[in-house]
Amino acid sequence: MIKGRKSFIILVVIVLLSLPCLVSGASSESFSNALYAGQNKMYTIEVPCTATLELDGSMGSLFSLYAKKASSTWVPSPIHVINYADVSSMDAASSQQMHLDSGEWFVVVESRTGFSEFTLVINKECPMTTSCYGSPCYNMADCVPPAVYRDNVQSGFLNAGESKTFAYRLTGNRSYVEWVLSGSCDIGAPLMQSKSDVDLFVTKNCGPDFDLYVYSGCNPKYRPCMAVAADTGIGSNAYVGITHPDTENLYYVKVYGKRGSAQYTLTARSYLTEDMNIAGINPSKFEGCISSDINITAPDDLNITIPVPPTAYTIKAAEI
Structure with a gap:
């Protein structure tokens, strides 16, 4: 009799613990x-x-x-x-x-x-x-978008023909890294969950036209470099994403003011997990870059007219 009562109590406890989970979704x-x-x-x-x-x-x-x-x-x-x-x-x-x-x-x-x-x-x-206490x-x-594992935000002001270069070091095993450049259209960087999110973001044009270039292991401030990915489309915003980034090399990212003058915000965001879709891709299934242009020679800092004091510089490497 006592054994049966204990079994009943255990069953009731399991049911009660499961109830909040069952109704939460x-x-x-x-x-x-x-x-x-x-x-x-x-x-x-x-x-x-x-x-x-x-x-x-x-x-x-x-x-x-x-x-x-x-x-x-x-x-x-x-x-x-x-x-x-x-x-x-x-x-x-x-x-x-x-x-x-x-x-x-x-x-x-x-x-x-x-x-x-x-x-x-x-x-x-x-x-x-998911499962709670053994039951689905x-x-x-x-329902919440995948949590950002780590990000770094830089901001500044660019006139036409000016550029700024930032360096990033990827620590650990990152499945995906993205650089989200927002001009005067947006204050921050939204989470990109699909290709339509990216398309909607990068086609905004609020006056200035900014380009975004990404280099691996080559600092364009000191010598001509070949970009591994770039977004040179018309608009104030830009987006570049790289699956399975190289953790051995520094990534250098250049923001280039092609036309107009405005404030900008550059958000570097890295993800650790493979089992999620970011900007419409799953890092565990794809290799390569998401960008509008690949292998583009960006305007070189040494070959453009830069006001004095120089506005093109490289910050200390930020770990993402």
Whole structure:
């Protein structure tokens, strides 16, 4: 009898310990409202992993559903979301369903007929990838973008024709390193989780045009070097990523002011783990560089006109 009671108590403890984990990866929120024909209502929704939107209106109602993913701190108007939606319902109906990936979304419900009430339910879920106490469960930690292992941030000001070179030493076994150059369009460096994130970032143009060059084991301040990767596209921002970087050599990274003058921020970010996607690649499966140009000869510091005192210099190597 005592043995059976102990087994029961152990079972209850395991169940209780598992409960918080089981409910932590899925959540939902709902909104109810009513609209006349032609009216709309916009909601801002944060999606950690994926979400399913379910809209149910009163009998005979016709609703359309629109969603646009946020790309900056700017909040669009409902009309802008309707006109430039990333996802929208095909036909107006009393019930609509929509699936969204991770990020911040602006969702607009638009009534197409009469006066109708509706309820919008957002079901958020994360993949079942971890186990707690021997049983599979949802874990909200899986929804958070991969943690940055180590980064280094440098900032400054460049005029057209000026450049600054920075040196980096990679310690340990790094699977991926990226350099994110932001001009006047952005203050910081966002986490790049897909190629579309990179494309959206580097195509921003807020006046100045900056280029980014990466060298391995060769300092372009003192002699001509061949860049191993570069982003020379038009725009204030630039991005270069290298899988399985060489930990034996210093990497030298040059920020070059091609046109215009502005502040810049250069973020060097290195990752340790192989089992993640960064900028749309998995370091364990790919070798090489992610950049718009490969093997480019950058403008050499010794061959360009530099104001006095010189603005091109190399900082002490930063460990990333």
